[in-house]
Amino acid sequence: xxxxxxxxxxxxxxxxxxxxxxxxxxxxxxxxxxxxxxxxxxxxxxxxxxxxxxxxxxxxxxxxxxxxxxxxxxxxxxxxxxxxxxxxxxxxxxxxxxxxxxxxxxxxxxxxxxxxxxxxxxxxxxxxxxxxxxxxxxxxxxxxxxxxxxxxxxxxxxxxxxxxxxxxxxxxxxxxxxxxxxxxxxxxxxxxxxxxxxxxxxxxxxxxxxxxxxxxxxxxxxxxxxxxxxxxxxxxxxxxxxxxxx
Amino acid sequence: xxxxxxxxxxxxxxxxxxxxxxxxxxxxxxxxxxxxxxxxxxxxxxxxxxxxxxxxxxxxxxxxxxxxxxxxxxxxxxxxxxxxxxxxxxxxxxxxxxxxxxxxxxxxxxxxxxxxxxxxxxxxxxxxxxxxxxxxxxxxxxxxxxxxxxxxxxxxxxxxxxxxxxxxxxxxxxxxxxxxxxxxxxxxxxxxxxxxxxxxxxxxxxxxxxxxxxxxxxxxxxxxxxxxxxxxxxxxxxxxxxxxxxxxxxxxxxxxxxxxxxxxxxxxxxxxxxxxxxxxxxxxxxxxxxxxxxxxxxxxxxxxxxxxxxxxxxxxxxxxxxxxxxxxxxxxxxxxxxxxxxxxxxxxxxxxxxxxxxxxxxxxxxxxxxxxxxxxxxxxxxxxxxxxxxxxxxxxxxxxxxxxxxxxxxxxxxxxxxxxxxxxxxxxxxxxxxxxxxxxxxxxxxxxxxxxxxxxxxxxxxxxxxxxxxxxxxxxxxxxxxxxxxxxxxxxxxxxxxxxxxxxxxxxxxxxxxxxxxxxxxxxxxxxxx
Numbered sequence: 001x002x003x004x005x006x007x008x009x010x011x012x013x014x015x016x017x018x019x020x021x022x023x024x025x026x027x028x029x030x031x032x033x034x035x036x037x038x039x040x041x042x043x044x045x046x047x048x049x050x051x052x053x054x055x056x057x058x059x060x061x062x063x064x065x066x067x068x069x070x071x072x073x074x075x076x077x078x079x080x081x082x083x084x085x086x087x088x089x090x091x092x093x094x095x096x097x098x099x100x101x102x103x104x105x106x107x108x109x110x111x112x113x114x115x116x117x118x119x120x121x122x123x124x125x126x127x128x129x130x131x132x133x134x135x136x137x138x139x140x141x142x143x144x145x146x147x148x149x150x151x152x153x154x155x156x157x158x159x160x161x162x163x164x165x166x167x168x169x170x171x172x173x174x175x176x177x178x179x180x181x182x183x184x185x186x187x188x189x190x191x192x193x194x195x196x197x198x199x200x201x202x203x204x205x206x207x208x209x210x211x212x213x214x215x216x217x218x219x220x221x222x223x224x225x226x227x228x229x230x231x232x233x234x235x236x237x238x239x240x241x242x243x244x245x246x
Numbered sequence: 247x248x249x250x251x252x253x254x255x256x257x258x259x260x261x262x263x264x265x266x267x268x269x270x271x272x273x274x275x276x277x278x279x280x281x282x283x284x285x286x287x288x289x290x291x292x293x294x295x296x297x298x299x300x301x302x303x304x305x306x307x308x309x310x311x312x313x314x315x316x317x318x319x320x321x322x323x324x325x326x327x328x329x330x331x332x333x334x335x336x337x338x339x340x341x342x343x344x345x346x347x348x349x350x351x352x353x354x355x356x357x358x359x360x361x362x363x364x365x366x367x368x369x370x371x372x373x374x375x376x377x378x379x380x381x382x383x384x385x386x387x388x389x390x391x392x393x394x395x396x397x398x399x400x401x402x403x404x405x406x407x408x409x410x411x412x413x414x415x416x417x418x419x420x421x422x423x424x425x426x427x428x429x430x431x432x433x434x435x436x437x438x439x440x441x442x443x444x445x446x447x448x449x450x451x452x453x454x455x456x457x458x459x460x461x462x463x464x465x466x467x468x469x470x471x472x473x474x475x476x477x478x479x480x481x482x483x484x485x486x487x488x489x490x491x492x493x494x495x496x497x498x499x500x501x502x503x504x505x506x507x508x509x510x511x512x513x514x515x516x517x518x519x520x521x522x523x524x525x526x527x528x529x530x531x532x533x534x535x536x537x538x539x540x541x542x543x544x545x546x547x548x549x550x551x552x553x554x555x556x557x558x559x560x561x562x563x564x565x566x567x568x569x570x571x572x573x574x575x576x577x578x579x580x581x582x583x584x585x586x587x588x589x590x591x592x593x594x595x596x597x598x599x600x601x602x603x604x605x606x607x608x609x610x611x612x613x614x615x616x617x618x619x620x621x622x623x624x625x626x627x628x629x630x631x632x633x634x635x636x637x638x639x640x641x642x643x644x645x646x647x648x649x650x651x652x653x654x655x656x657x658x659x660x661x662x663x664x665x666x667x668x669x670x671x672x673x674x675x676x677x678x679x680x681x682x683x684x685x686x687x688x689x690x691x692x693x694x695x696x697x698x699x700x701x702x703x704x705x706x707x708x709x710x711x712x713x714x715x716x717x718x719x720x721x722x723x724x725x726x727x728x729x730x731x732x733x734x735x736x737x738x739x740x741x742x743x744x745x746x747x748x749x750x751x752x753x754x755x756x757x758x759x760x761x762x763x764x765x766x767x768x769x770x771x772x773x774x775x776x
Contacts, residue, residue: 063672085601095678103676109669112773113692123677126687157772168673175677 013072014039014179014210015060015101020069021080022055022234029055030066031234037179037212037227042205044225044242045214051231053214057181060212061103062094074100074178099127102177106184108164110156116143116167117152120174128175135174142170146200162193166200179210186220198223218246305502306353309377315350315357318371319381320364326471326529327382328359341529345399346380348521349496352512368392371499378509379497384434384469386492388735390551394500396510397542398493398550399522401535404435405473406486408465409458415465417487425464428454428719431729434492435467446639446719447729451476453629457719458483460632462639471531491535493550517542557735564730565743571726572747578643578712578722583705585648590655591690597656598663599681608656615653621714623650628718643715651708658700662693696766702759706752723747 015037022030030052037043045053058064060071065081072078076097086094110119120139124130130138143152146166156164165185172180185201186194198220205211205224215221221228221242228245230238238245309315319328319342328340338359350357360376367379371393384402385395406422408415415421419442427443429435430451439445446463448454454466455477466477467489477483496513498506516522517540526532538546596608615623628642637645666689674684713724721729727744731737 061676063675091680095680098676099678103673105669105673105676107667107669109667109673111670111673111688111692112667112769113695122687123674123679126683127678157769171673171677 012038014074015212016070016072017056017060018070018072020056020059020066020071022052022059022064022066028234030059032069033231033234033236035229035236035239037210039178039210040208041226042201042209042211042213042224044221044228045212045231046216046218046221046228046245047231047237049216052234053231054183056231057103057183057212057214060097061101061181062097063103073097076100099175100177101179101181102172102175104165104168104172104180104182104185106187108156108161108168108188110159110164110167110171112156115153115155116148116159116163119156119167120171123171124174139170139174142173143167145173145203146170147196160193161189162196165189165193165197169197169200169204173204179212180204182211182213182215184214184216187216194220221246305377305499305505306508309353309355309505313355315346315353315355315378316360316376317346317357317378317380318360318362318367318376319379320367321361322364325475326531341400341525341531342380342382344525344528345516345522348516348525349380349509349512352515353508368497371497374499377498377502377505382494383497384492385495385550386434386437387552387555388437388557388732389497391557391735392500393497394503394506395495395497395551396506397513397517397547398495398539399513399517400494400526400531401539402492402494403470403488403535404438404467404490404492405470405477405488406465406467407455407458407473407477407483408486409461410482410484412464415486417489419489422465422467426462428457428463428466429468430454431725433468435469438489439467447716447721447725448719449717455480455483456629456632460636462632462636495550514542558733560730560734560739560743564734564740567726567730568723568740568743568747571721571723572751574720575709575712575723575748576751578640578647578715578720579705579709581644582647582651582712583701583708585644586651586655586704586708587701589648589652591659591694593652593656594659594663595685597660599685612653612656615650620647620650620711621717624714624718639715639719642718643712643720646718647708647712647715651704654704655697655701658697658704659693661700662695662697663689665696666692699759699763699766702755702762706755706759709752710748 013036015035017033017035017037020030020033021028033052033056035056045056047053055064059066060073062078065083065086067082068080070077070079074097076093078093078097081090110116111122114122117136117139120142121132121135124135124138125132140149140152143149146169148163148166148170151159151163151167154163156167159167165188169180169182169185182201186197189197194217201211201213201220201224205226211224213220213225225242228240228242229236230245321328321330321338326341328338328342331337331339343357343359346357346359362370362375364381367381367383368389370376371379379393380399382400383389383393385398389395406415406417419438422439422443425443426446427439428446428448429439430449431447436445436447443465446454446457448457451468451472454463454468457463458466458477459480459482465486466473468477469492470488473485478485496509498509513522520540522539523532523536526536593608593611596604597612598605600608624642624646627646628637628639631637670688670692671684674688675681679687712722715722716725723744727740731740734740
């Protein structure tokens with residue numbers, strides 16, 4: 001019976017962070033972090049600037065490597081590495097992890113030379129090998145979902161910040177990730193644009209998406225998150241319901 | 247005929263100029279050419295003004311009052327003309343030093359040497375930098391129209407050399423019809439060969455013989471002094487024979503006939519007394535050909551000078567040659583850029599994304615090619631590699647310029663790649679793309695677009711830098727201009743024609759580059775605003 005419980009909890013834990021440590025130039029950024037992120041829940045990483053939230057998120061996605069500990073994403077395990085260039089095997093693991101956990105950045109990172117719909121189609125076509133027509137249909141559907149059907153042929157420079165962020169979310173969703181990692185998705189936006197993005201995220205949450213949101217903004221946490229983790233000086237200082245942690 | 251030696255010296259000087267001019271290894275060289283053109287234009291203006299000016303003052307009186315005869319020459323011409331005494335650096339020796347001192351002594355003054363680039367000796371004489379030229383200036387038709395020559399102090403022969411294993415070559419000008427013959431631009435030999443042989447022109451004296459040995463040419467026609475020093479020592483070559491005689495004489499400004507007559511009588515005295523023979527003998531230059539110098543008659547002088555035909559006007563035939571030159575310039579530049587663009591892209595990717603060893607190699611390539619003169623690179627590629635890799639002149643020009651410009655393009659692309667926001671590359675990786683796919687689909691399309699204005703600007707610079715390939719015998723637009731300028735005896739027309747052709751090629755490109763730049767700037771601003 002305990003075995004079934006274990007399996008159940010493993011299935012429930014989408015992302016597991018175990019005793020992860022990381023230092024930049026001798027300064028500790030993550031100092032033994034342990035967190036379990038539950039499947040189908042929205043978790044929020046909060047805390048002061050420099051507390052290690054964004055770094056942890058980037059470690060989960062493999063954009064940053066860590067010095068010690070272990071990270072598991074949907075059953076794929078990633079260990080520490082000091083090498084600047086990952087080995088061939090590591091690269092394959094990293095790519096597999098990234099396909100499971102999509103990422104949205106504070107600065108959107110839309111491809112400047114592609115229109116909104118091309119941005120969303122890009123990875124399905126070139127990474128998954130989806131046919132152009134299918135990819136386009138799916139991309140248009142996703143753009144509709146984030147309320148941007150009418151902007152599908154606009155280039156990023158022609159879109160507002162909020163619109164760009166919504167395209168970025170659609171782009172990440174196009175790869176059908178098991179989880180979505182969002183790094184300060186609303187920080188660069190004015191209040192009206194923030195509301196647009198938060199609305200999209202809330203809809204995703206209702207649909208049962210697994211999300212980890214790094215944010216400074218209490219309102220966003222209260223509105224969307226099921227669970228909150230506060231990181232300070234590279235350590236988890238509190239964890240629980242958003243209202244408790246805040 | 248030290249013509250050759252001197253021109254060689256100048257190219258070396260240009261090389262050192264390039265070496266010391268900062269970024270410039272490949273960006274600056276055209277400055278040297280431009281300087282030559284400007285110098286020519288300014289000189290032409292000066293001459294025009296001088297012609298309408300004051301009546302000539304008695305030159306001899308001026309020289310005697312100063313107590314000095316200033317004679318112009320170029321030390322870099324080397325042995326046996328005027329050169330630094332290897333045993334006593336800073337002290338000049340050479341048969342021309344001794345002749346100048348003898349002439350000055352006869353005039354009752356002392357001789358003072360004035361250093362001047364050999365190719366600018368005549369313009370410098372015209373503008374009054376010195377009193378006379380005494381530096382292996384050969385009596386040619388085009389020069390007779392510009393300066394007043396005294397009686398000769400040396401008689402040379404135009405010597406034809408060929409490979410020793412080709413005994414069929416005959417010592418006749420007509421036998422050279424259609425053959426590839428090396429010589430120096432604007433020399434007496436160059437004028438002789440025009441219209442007969444397929445002339446290959448050089449700036450230095452070593453190279454014609456080196457190319458003859460390696461089979462790039464069929465023969466070399468140059469002064470016997472040069473042939474004896476640079477051609478004859480090569481066992482692979484043989485002397486075919488001498489085609490005609492020529493003379494070195496002192497050049498004086500045409501307006502200063504009193505000085506010309508005094509130098510003439512001084513030379514006559516030195517020749518008659520046997521002093522000239524002593525000087526030439528001492529320098530191993532005396533031969534039976536010099537015998538007539540002692541009893542030089544006015545009839546011989548007239549025959550030597552000939553009746554120079556009026557300079558041909560700059561006509562449609564020249565314009566056609568210029569267009570051909572511009573065609574070569576465009577061809578060399580376009581092909582070189584087509585090589586530089588992919589090679590530069592490869593280098594920039596190697597520097598940014600290659601392993602440590604690959605990145606270091608690419609950096610070394612860029613630094614070496616940017617840190618050494620492109621002129622030197624062309625020399626090494628064409629002459630240095632000749633024993634193992636015999637490239638044609640055009641191929642060497644394209645490869646040499648292309649490899650040099652690749653180093654600059656690599657930096658342009660590197661800047662373009664680094665200008666793509668990091669968030670875009672990370673987004674691509676986060677979407678599961680490999681680094682290679684991210685580069686191909688996301689980074690490079692944007693980086694190349696950002697690089698277009700700079701690449702266009704570099705192409706404009708390359709159009710002008712391509713004038714350097716004349717050192718490896720490619721006759722492009724600038725070389726055509728210098729050849730024509732001496733032919734028609736003025737720099738003004740050919741200079742303006744040449745400049746307008748360069749301008750016609752580069753101005754539209756400059757406009758396109760600026761327009762693209764503005765467009766990209768607008769897009770960037772729009773991106774930053776969101």
